[in-house]
Amino acid sequence: MTVQAVMAETSAIEWITDPALVRQRSRDFFWYSPVLKRQLNGVTAEAVACPKDEAEVIAVMAACVKHQVPLTPRGAGTGNYGQAMPLKGGVVLDLMGLNRVVWVKPGVVRAQAGIKLIELDAITRKEVRGELRFHPSTKRTASLGGFIAGGSSGIGSCTYGKLREAGNILGLRVITMEATPRVLELRGAEIDKANHAYGTNGIITELEMPLAPAWDWIDVLAEFPDTIAAARFSEALVASDGIAKKMAGVVAPGVAQSYFKPFMQLVAPGKAAALVMVAEPFLDLLAPLLERFGGRQVYSVPTEQAETPLYEFTWNHTTLQALKVDRSLTYLQTLFPAPHHFELVAKMDALFGDEVMQHLEFVRLGGVVSCFGLQLVRYTTEERLREIIRIHEDAGAPIFNPHAFTLEEGGMKRIDSEQLDFKRVADPHGLLNPGKMIAWDDPDWTPERKRGFYLYGQADAPAVEEVLE
Amino acid sequence: MTVQAVMAETSAIEWITDPALVRQRSRDFFWYSPVLKRQLNGVTAEAVACPKDEAEVIAVMAACVKHQVPLTPRGAGTGNYGQAMPLKGGVVLDLMGLNRVVWVKPGVVRAQAGIKLIELDAITRKEVRGELRFHPSTKRTASLGGFIAGGSSGIGSCTYGKLREAGNILGLRVITMEATPRVLELRGAEIDKANHAYGTNGIITELEMPLAPAWDWIDVLAEFPDTIAAARFSEALVASDGIAKKMAGVVAPGVAQSYFKPFMQLVAPGKAAALVMVAEPFLDLLAPLLERFGGRQVYSVPTEQAETPLYEFTWNHTTLQALKVDRSLTYLQTLFPAPHHFELVAKMDALFGDEVMQHLEFVRLGGVVSCFGLQLVRYTTEERLREIIRIHEDAGAPIFNPHAFTLEEGGMKRIDSEQLDFKRVADPHGLLNPGKMIAWDDPDWTPERKRGFYLYGQADAPAVEEVLE
Numbered sequence: 001m002t003v004q005a006v007m008a009e010t011s012a013i014e015w016i017t018d019p020a021l022v023r024q025r026s027r028d029f030f031w032y033s034p035v036l037k038r039q040l041n042g043v044t045a046e047a048v049a050c051p052k053d054e055a056e057v058i059a060v061m062a063a064c065v066k067h068q069v070p071l072t073p074r075g076a077g078t079g080n081y082g083q084a085m086p087l088k089g090g091v092v093l094d095l096m097g098l099n100r101v102v103w104v105k106p107g108v109v110r111a112q113a114g115i116k117l118i119e120l121d122a123i124t125r126k127e128v129r130g131e132l133r134f135h136p137s138t139k140r141t142a143s144l145g146g147f148i149a150g151g152s153s154g155i156g157s158c159t160y161g162k163l164r165e166a167g168n169i170l171g172l173r174v175i176t177m178e179a180t181p182r183v184l185e186l187r188g189a190e191i192d193k194a195n196h197a198y199g200t201n202g203i204i205t206e207l208e209m210p211l212a213p214a215w216d217w218i219d220v221l222a223e224f225p226d227t228i229a230a231a232r233f234s235e236a237l238v239a240s241d242g243i244a245k246k247m248a249g250v251v252a253p254g255v256a257q258s259y260f261k262p263f264m265q266l267v268a269p270g271k272a273a274a275l276v277m278v279a280e281p282f283l284d285l286l287a288p289l290l291e292r293f294g295g296r297q298v299y300s301v302p303t304e305q306a307e308t309p310l311y312e313f314t315w316n317h318t319t320l321q322a323l324k325v326d327r328s329l330t331y332l333q334t335l336f337p338a339p340h341h342f343e344l345v346a347k348m349d350a351l352f353g354d355e356v357m358q359h360l361e362f363v364r365l366g367g368v369v370s371c372f373g374l375q376l377v378r379y380t381t382e383e384r385l386r387e388i389i390r391i392h393e394d395a396g397a398p399i400f401n402p403h404a405f406t407l408e409e410g411g412m413k414r415i416d417s418e419q420l421d422f423k424r425v426a427d428p429h430g431l432l433n434p435g436k437m438i439a440w441d442d443p444d445w446t447p448e449r450k451r452g453f454y455l456y457g458q459a460d461a462p463a464v465e466e467v468l469e
Numbered sequence: 470m471t472v473q474a475v476m477a478e479t480s481a482i483e484w485i486t487d488p489a490l491v492r493q494r495s496r497d498f499f500w501y502s503p504v505l506k507r508q509l510n511g512v513t514a515e516a517v518a519c520p521k522d523e524a525e526v527i528a529v530m531a532a533c534v535k536h537q538v539p540l541t542p543r544g545a546g547t548g549n550y551g552q553a554m555p556l557k558g559g560v561v562l563d564l565m566g567l568n569r570v571v572w573v574k575p576g577v578v579r580a581q582a583g584i585k586l587i588e589l590d591a592i593t594r595k596e597v598r599g600e601l602r603f604h605p606s607t608k609r610t611a612s613l614g615g616f617i618a619g620g621s622s623g624i625g626s627c628t629y630g631k632l633r634e635a636g637n638i639l640g641l642r643v644i645t646m647e648a649t650p651r652v653l654e655l656r657g658a659e660i661d662k663a664n665h666a667y668g669t670n671g672i673i674t675e676l677e678m679p680l681a682p683a684w685d686w687i688d689v690l691a692e693f694p695d696t697i698a699a700a701r702f703s704e705a706l707v708a709s710d711g712i713a714k715k716m717a718g719v720v721a722p723g724v725a726q727s728y729f730k731p732f733m734q735l736v737a738p739g740k741a742a743a744l745v746m747v748a749e750p751f752l753d754l755l756a757p758l759l760e761r762f763g764g765r766q767v768y769s770v771p772t773e774q775a776e777t778p779l780y781e782f783t784w785n786h787t788t789l790q791a792l793k794v795d796r797s798l799t800y801l802q803t804l805f806p807a808p809h810h811f812e813l814v815a816k817m818d819a820l821f822g823d824e825v826m827q828h829l830e831f832v833r834l835g836g837v838v839s840c841f842g843l844q845l846v847r848y849t850t851e852e853r854l855r856e857i858i859r860i861h862e863d864a865g866a867p868i869f870n871p872h873a874f875t876l877e878e879g880g881m882k883r884i885d886s887e888q889l890d891f892k893r894v895a896d897p898h899g900l901l902n903p904g905k906m907i908a909w910d911d912p913d914w915t916p917e918r919k920r921g922f923y924l925y926g927q928a929d930a931p932a933v934e935e936v937l938e
């Protein structure tokens with residue numbers, strides 16, 4: 001009954017103990033993946049702590065260390081790989097109560113981790129006509145801390161790259177998981193220690209973020225003869241440094257028509273579609289680009305006025321929209337490296353036909369316009385899914401496996417020794433989100449090695465509602 | 470006495486007729502080039518018109534058409550290729566009297582052509598915390614209209630590319646050279662008709678420009694073991710989409726030490742130097758980059774507080790600083806195309822040694838980080854200069870010849886049929902800045918063909934003071 005002991009010591013703090021509610025807050029969008037769905041469905045914490053400020057966060061952490069209880073931080077729980085799921089039970093630390101802006105000045109904001117991205121953007125837009133450089137397509141629900149700890153890039157990455165690129169995060173205030181928790185401020189290159197670490201090596205309470213100009217954005221949907229034409233258009237747009245833009249996604253013929261409810265009728269049968277966001281003063285400059293690649297604009301509306309913003313049909317929202325129509329679908333995350341990216345895309349199209357439907361996002365990576373795939377996959381078996389992944393990788397298109405819940409198997413494919421070293425300092429007992437950093441349990445791990453893992457909860461637990469809105 | 474007739478018809482307008490003053494306002498920085506110096510020294514107008522508003526501009530233009538008098542527009546006269554010099558005499562139209570901001574809103578400003586860049590930036594910074602995306606190193610003197618009509622890129626092009634890239638100019642108000650001048654608004658792709666046309670096909674009276682965030686910029690000077698190390702640093706910085714930056718220039722060992730008065734002592738003997746501008750919140754992120762390339766910061770000061778801003782040691786100012794010390798120097802303008810740019814630079818260094826001293830600026834071109842050279846050349850003869858140019862071009866490094874005063878021979882190396890077509894509409898009599906657009910006089914011109922030209926004025930006229938401040 002160690003969780004009970006933690007709760008007793010921090011009784012001034014709001015706790016959730018109702019098992020159904022606790023189970024709900026122990027989940028995220030892991031069920032996007034049929035593999036994770038099988039593995040993680042039974043996972044649940046024993047209780048959820050809901051601190052209102054940093055002092056309460058520290059109190060819960062100290063109590064958990066004292067009683068050696070696992071602690072898993074959570075923002076809005078919109079991760080796709082079970083990042084926020086407490087594999088070993090214990091306590092979930094819900095950070096949504098820390099939702100204030102600390103300060104804002106032109107170009108930079110400092111805010112608490114639990115603030116919703118949409119609220120943060122509204123405040124910075126009003127105060128200094130700024131907004132986050134980029135946000136996940138879950139902007140309307142996700143938290144700032146969850147984005148940095150669990151996300152990677154998104155709407156705006158066509159201009160600013162990924163979170164991991166220097167300058168996209170200016171500071172992180174991190175609490176260590178020690179008997180007497182320390183407060184650290186990570187800046188500059190040190191930020192990588194806790195960036196995209198799934199909260200395994202410290203709880204982030206505040207973040208300092210650079211701001212981009214808050215333009216009046218326009219959602220534009222255009223149709224093209226085929227995927228490659230739409231892709232060339234999006235690529236050219238992203239290469240246009242003079243045009244202020246925030247998004248350049250592409251879906252293959254059939255995707256918008258079958259899965260994008262508001263746009264089904266707008267995109268002609270057999271056409272591919274490009275989904276872009278461009279700043280209002282530059283809207284007219286799309287016309288010559290569209291013409292060059294045989295495109296035709298079918299929809300254009302200010303993002304703020306859209307019933308559903310177009311960004312909720314891009315990035316991982318594309319998969320969500322498709323899942324609403326067909327529950328048998330899942331997805332991949334793929335880099336199609338230049339200069340042979342279009343050949344690779346065409347090759348995979350020829351190989352897989354309708355089984356793997358192209359969905360591409362054009363971004364900057366290390367200063368280079370790059371083609372990232374979040375393809376929709378008609379799922380049959382885990383074996384076939386592994387085969388599809390292998391075929392992509394053999395062809396030269398690395399997969400960032402969204403069907404794995406550890407840091408190493410997903411993004412990095414290797415042990416991040418900087419994050420491991422920092423975990424030794426910031427979480428010496430290994431209590432933070434245990435099971436997510438393979439390196440902690442097995443410092444000699446390589447991608448070739450199989451793992452066994454232990455999950456808290458019942459594997460045959462009934463399914464919890466999978467939120468599709 | 471046709472100029473007299475023009476003046477008589479527009480006597481309400483301020484005219485300059487004093488021959489010494491007229492000659493001064495008929496010149497620019499053409500003398501950077503020993504070739505142009507020989508060719509253009511005698512060039513002068515007969516009178517200079519100084520209109521205060523667009524109506525006066527139109528009045529002068531109409532009168533010149535009526536009397537078939539050549540008219541050459543002029544901003545601050547800081548062009549390097551005699552762009553604003555009246556090859557066929559007639560009238561110089563000084564636009565510095567049109568110096569108002571028409572309106573400004575977040576992200577966009579509309580201003581008259583004669584406004585000084587430094588004044589424009591001060592106003593937009595104050596009003597909407599914006600500034601021009603990029604400016605020539607002559608920001609403190611040059612005009613907005615002169616930059617667009619005669620310039621190409623500059624400080625900020627490491628983020629936004631060249632003026633010619635879509636979105637970097639939003640609108641141009643252009644007056645046609647007709648009996649009854651028309652007022653045209655060029656937008657979108659049409660802007661290319663009058664952008665960088667040396668005023669040969671219309672007088673620009675207003676410009677609509679996108680704005681970038683007005684950061685607090687920091688000038689940073691760093692030393693490196695050699696040119697390539699400094700260049701790799703600058704290239705990596707420009708590839709860092711997360712770091713807000715405005716400049717990334719490089720000079721070979723010896724250049725800063727010999728020619729940069731305020732910095733001579735700061736850069737150790739034998740070291741190359743990088744000159745960068747970075748936004749204040751990102752300053753700390755230079756340290757890891759410097760370390761990676763063996764660099765050491767030797768100077769760092771807010772641009773606003775610098776005695777002389779560091780940008781006045783980059784772009785064409787590097788040449789100016791060198792000319793102050795050694796009048797025998799001149800320069801090149803070179804593209805070192807990726808991916809073999811560093812090999813090319815090293816190859817040229819090996820070939821020319823001290824005769825051609827590297828000066829590189831890293832910019833974006835079409836979305837790609839690119840290496841542009843404005844090398845210093847120890848001038849001996851025109852023949853040798855031609856040979857140096859030829860050797861570069863044969864090696865695969867195209868030269869944008871700064872020793873030619875026509876549009877075609879400088880930047881484009883080919884006839885721009887869009888600009889020629891527009892000249893047929895906007896200057897049917899061929900009176901605007903005559904002699905600068907070869908295509909007008911010889912539509913079949915190719916770079917192989919020699920040209921003869923006629924220059925108004927005395928070839929053996931005494932030199933006018935060459936302003937070195």
Ligand SMILES: Cc1cc2nc3c(=O)[nH]c(=O)nc-3n(C[C@H](O)[C@H](O)[C@H](O)COP(=O)(O)OP(=O)(O)OC[C@H]3O[C@@H](n4cnc5c(N)ncnc54)[C@H](O)[C@@H]3O)c2cc1C
Binds near residue numbers: 138205
């Ligand atoms: C439909 C859909 C679309 C999506 N689109 C994108 C996208 O475009 N780009 C993208 O990158 N991601 C995307 N995601 C993934 C996810 O939504 C985002 O990464 C989101 O920002 C996560 O925020 P959250 O508040 O929901 O975090 P959570 O899911 O609650 O947490 C994410 C991770 O961060 C940890 N964490 C949370 N808060 C803290 C803290 N304060 N300190 C330390 N660790 C913490 C958690 O333990 C977990 O490991 C998408 C997901 C869905 C379901």
Ligand SMILES: Cc1cc2nc3c(=O)[nH]c(=O)nc-3n(C[C@H](O)[C@H](O)[C@H](O)COP(=O)(O)OP(=O)(O)OC[C@H]3O[C@@H](n4cnc5c(N)ncnc54)[C@H](O)[C@@H]3O)c2cc1C
Binds near residue numbers: 554614618784
């Ligand atoms: C030291 C030095 C550094 C420089 N650095 C740069 C640099 O970094 N980047 C760069 O691009 N250039 C550079 N230049 C070139 C030049 O300074 C710039 O292009 C500058 O912007 C020109 O502005 P101006 O007002 O002096 O124009 P001017 O020299 O007066 O005119 C330039 C051209 O534009 C035409 N023109 C002027 N006004 C109008 C108008 N209203 N309508 C139509 N045509 C018009 C003129 O006829 C002429 O052909 C540099 C020059 C020097 C001497």
